[in-house]
Amino acid sequence: MDFVRYEDYTPVERPGYQQELDEVVSNVARRTRESVQRQDVGRAVRTAHGKTYGLVKATVTVGEVSAPYAQGIFATPATYDAVVRYSNGLGHLRADSLLGAACGMGIKMFGVPGTSLLTDEAEATTFDLNLINNTVFFANTAYDYMVIEELFAELPDALVNPARRKSWMGEFLTRRGTLASADEWLWDELFAMLSFTQVQRRNLLSYTYNSMGAFRYGDHIAKIRTVPLSPVTHLEVDVRADGEAFRNTLVAEAGERDHAFELQVQLNTDLGRMPVDNTSLEWPEQLSPWVTVARIDVPRQDIGGEDNLTAADGTSITPWRTREDHRPIGEIQRVREEVYRRSSIERHRINNQPRQEPASSAELL
Template sequence: MAAQFVRYTPDIEVGDPHFDENLRTVIERTESYIAESVEAGGTGRALRDAHAKGYGLVRGEVEILDGIPTEYAQGIYATPGTHDALIRFSNGSPHAGADARLGAATGLALKMFGIPGPTLLEDEPDTGTFDYANINGPVFFCNTVEHYLFIQELFLNAPAYFSRGRPGAHRFFADFVTGKGTLDQDDWAWDEFLAFLRLSKIPPVNVLLSSYWTMGAVRHGDHIAKIRITPDPHSAAAVVRRALDPTSAPEVFRPALEAELQERPYAFDIQVQLCTDLERMPVEDTTVEWPEQLSPSVTVAKLRLPQQDISGPENLEKMDALSFTPWRVTAEHAPLGDIMRARKEVYRRSSIERHKLNQQPRTEPRSADEVLGPKGA
């Protein structure tokens, strides 16, 4: 029996009545952290409040495949063709520094060019770009903006907790579960804490070997989906530098990525997992992994990375000047749920503040060549 995919309707989202008030507080804390990071972050520059450390800016090409089943050939995936792209690989932490201090959560931010139609960003509707901001875990450790308030504070202050050894770690975990003492015991954040523990136990591997999810749900034309960017099996098998030891050197992720791309091209599959059951594949609860047995992920496009040299310091400078947001998409791919909705204004205000403090023009590029120069140059 064929799967019955849930149709997208606006009422699948359940809004929090305190959303706007809590979002304002999140934005204020985010802007404050970015301003303080100029001196406190150790780089002399304003840092992103998440994914602060980038591992490399990579040129790519997205081929949207022909012959995709109709339910998957939605929005931008309804038109086969190729699009130039840029990829930012990063660490998920809001802090910079040696890789061993930052954990193994990594991100893949993808920017496609030449996508027709207005984006959902009112201040830049006609850029022709389309972004994903994915992380190497299928779940997220926060379900509501109210909870994000204390979880954000914990993560921004994580070095102070963990610098005290086991007592500091115990305090961090207790403050996480209890909302720093603000939650009733029946409402302790166990689901979110367990999702955090799951993400924290991801083994450190070459960033080319991880899969990357949207974590939150997105609209997929007539349907509801999560998007995964996962290694092409043949490309993954060719990777030489696989498991990494962050304690072996201050930098391990970037050198491994540089070396692999200097030696060979690489490819990822862009996949869509459609929702078939809102109870078992919820939109608002991002701590729940959508079961593949209910709805497998289907490849709709190939992300190809040509052989290239990303080793120069100018690569990091160009990467730092870019911004990525899950809301730089067309309406057919709108992010869904309160946490995803909060990211719209948080990402925008974060980008504005960071570019202002770093005295960087905040302009969206029109092509990969505009950022990296002509291919082969």
């Protein structure tokens, strides 16, 4: 199988990108400040992944990996201390019945060698992975994100309100009327957004979580996912009976048994059919299989205290807290670099939280 070389990918450089990015970052910073009043909990809340479900201690083990998958931090066997943060994808703090089922799995590894791509913390030994329980994303450019982020803030209300649903989808599809031709409309992005409504509410430990965006993978290009290895006792999440069902199910499951996941990589074989700059299209598995490069072990533990939620809320996860061999690529990935950084700076400042990367899971838990 022939894998695309990283050097053969040419980033798309659009005129106006920097101006659009500056506006996106400004809007996110403003919405972060406004969240203090909007969410009414006495602190700033993330504009996405606002509701945290818990933080668990974990271990990431890299075994013997065959070429060409032995790249970057997965090139040699190693064991890393880690934590995993689970959260809801929306930026609201509500009962689970009033939120969707799009949930995130953020992995932070400690003691990873090399220089971080985040220039303001280049010496930090942490390495993050941002994953979500869907295979596709709904924005691909800075301009898309600038418009869609405002619409995203209306979810899930807009899609369950018959009076708003049709106009909301029209605004999304046409980028609020800025795309005149149907050939330009955001069909892939709209279908990607609607695919999130098909995600079933289940135990957070039972999902497969995906990076959606692409990364450099040493000499190649890849996407990343986690696949659960352990069956769960509490599969169903009844949000009608329990407004904190995701959290309570996670606490119960984590307290009863160990859990494990495979960390897998899909290498790109065709930039045409496996596009880097369109995260709204899933990479066909028949073009390139998923291959396991590491194992994540989550030992049985008690995460039921409020201190766990406090630690989870203060934990920053960004795809750019990584190494050069795993650089995020594609325009929406570049957007995330400054959006995540600025959001974290604003949130920690408002909440009087120290913005400093921990050196181990023990510092957090």
